[in-house]
Amino acid sequence: MQFLSDNADLLWSAFLTTLSLAVVSGVCALVLGTVLAGMRVSPIAPLRGLATFYVEVFRNTPLTVVFFFLAFGIVQIDLQFPSRFITAVAALSLYTAAFVCEALRSGINAVPSGQAEAARALGLTFGQSLRQIVLPQAFRTVVPPLGNVWIALAKNTSIAAGFAVTDLTAALQRLANANADQLLAVFAAVVAGYLVITLPSAWLIRVVENRVAIVR
């Protein structure tokens, strides 16, 4: 307990870093992933191809490699992110968007084709039927997979520690060096930090799922 109160500041700021990292990249990934999913079902073949290519590349690239390129690679073409935090957000968003897209696409496929047929019969354009008919229903069916993607994202933020962001995992490494005699307490505190994010999320996902699920 002594140890906890000594390092409360460090742990708290590290926790906030992890949380904001997860929230900001989660929102970016959701937006980018939705756009990608829309592209994947669009009438325009090149857009479909582009989105498929994006998803295939990022699904098969380790997140560490994405981080690596954004941290060390793009300097070579004279680009640079304003801060380490933004580098991490970019890497996490780009990577997670591919999985959001996949989850959403399966949701779009789960919407009965009668819905889209009816929308078209009413004269809605592709954009209108996607925005007003298909995507709202798709989002409701993909709450559990999207929630799992969010939880995975929250845990994946730990990789940012390897690229000089002082999140919970980085705090762990620092504290582990300083408190070699209390390693278990250090680990317990950090794991608790992650659980504080993931467990309520899991609960919330279940609540939302029950609220919005479509009974067919």
Place this chain on the structure above:
Amino acid sequence: MSTNVLFDLPGPRARRRQRIGTVVGALLIAALIGLALYRLGANGQLEADRWAVLFDPASGVPQALGEGLLNTLSVAAVGMVLATVFGALLAVGRLSDHAWVRGPVGVVIELFRAVPLLILILFCLLFLPTVGVPMTAFRALVLGLTLYNMAVLAEIFRAGILSVDRGQREAAFALGMRKTQVMTLVLLPQAVRRMLPVLVAQLVVLLKDSSLGFIVSYLELLRTARSLVEFFNFSFGNRYTFQLYVAAGLIYIVVNVLLSQLAKYVEKRTRRNRKTAGTGQVELPADAQMGGGSGVAATP
């Protein structure tokens, strides 16, 4: 729902519009790529001799990268075998008739799924030596990957065992088999065969996760590239930095794409096979493919 329900086939005017849009878009992307290449060229990154070092055995680079790839693959292979074995055991334990087996096994599975993989690896690397377990980066990486993936695979196997037709189990009991026999001779073989595509897909995830070795200083591909860069920086400045990073990243992507294709091929074969037909959904959910520790709860 097939996607072409969403729109009509484009008519002549829409097609023309699309063609114009495609050309403009392609030009834009080409311009962006061209700009990036121009910048690279202006920084001298495209000179042939900078890239030649990747293929020049005298520089030791191909050997080192090959060794890095080998290290990556060996971690993934050992981790996969261990995770599969322990995953199957845990799945059987989770389905046990005895609460004193089922309970603790469930706790173990949930625990290891809930903790970020990197934390598990760090735990193995930092904590286990203090209680007298000799640790190397390789062992910590394998142990972390095994612990995490066995929990994930246990859930996959459990779903597989439960998906075997009920009649199989009942028939086996009717023939007078014991519980163990029913599990090992009837249920598990069918479950494993059904879950083969998922197993291969999980191997891709595991291979991706092995890149975490970079953070714990295990000499896998990325760390090899990094240490080569540091080595070359000593004598040449950052002359070969970009080339080495690109090489390491590309190797990762190529190996993973090949494995993904293998997973798709296995899945197609499984679906064609009469013995396992009617399996339904055998693809990994999107979140499981993210790796690094996914899904605490929120079961569909």
